[in-house]
Amino acid sequence: MANEQVLSQDDIDKLMADDGELEQTWDGGLDSAQAAPGPGPASAPPIHAFDPLPSPSASGPKDTRGRSLDFILDIPLEVSVELGRTKMVINDLLQLGQGSVIELTKLAGEPLEILVNNKLVARGEVVVVNEKFGVRVTDIVSPMERVKSLG
Numbered sequence: 001m002a003n004e005q006v007l008s009q010d011d012i013d014k015l016m017a018d019d020g021e022l023e024q025t026w027d028g029g030l031d032s033a034q035a036a037p038g039p040g041p042a043s044a045p046p047i048h049a050f051d052p053l054p055s056p057s058a059s060g061p062k063d064t065r066g067r068s069l070d071f072i073l074d075i076p077l078e079v080s081v082e083l084g085r086t087k088m089v090i091n092d093l094l095q096l097g098q099g100s101v102i103e104l105t106k107l108a109g110e111p112l113e114i115l116v117n118n119k120l121v122a123r124g125e126v127v128v129v130n131e132k133f134g135v136r137v138t139d140i141v142s143p144m145e146r147v148k149s150l151g
Contacts, residue, residue: 081124081135082113111138120149 007015084104096102106112111123112135124135141149 077116078118080115080118082115120146 084106086102086104088102111125113120114122114124114135114137120141122137122141123139124137127134127136
């Protein structure tokens, strides 16, 4: 704190007077920049400007359904299948070992939940294909069910 500088009232008044001069110069600079014709920042399009989508041609509307969604087809999503859930205290979790059985909330034969980005989208059943587990989709969740599950 030895490097602190204390300003007198005269110093503060002088600084305040300088700010007024800078402000007037800045305002004048803006006025002259906006009035200046030709290339430069004043004639450049605004940052938010964009080209509108092309309108259908006079020969008739074009089918753009396939093309308009192409850009989202390569977006990666996390798909997971939930066999069931349970809650346990830390002590029980620490007691788990090889061969331990964890009881889940779902009943045997009940449909599994298929989640996309942790949102329920379908239900299915376990299948085995070429010695690998898979899920056969048996039911797609309706949009109304999806909305109800959010609340």
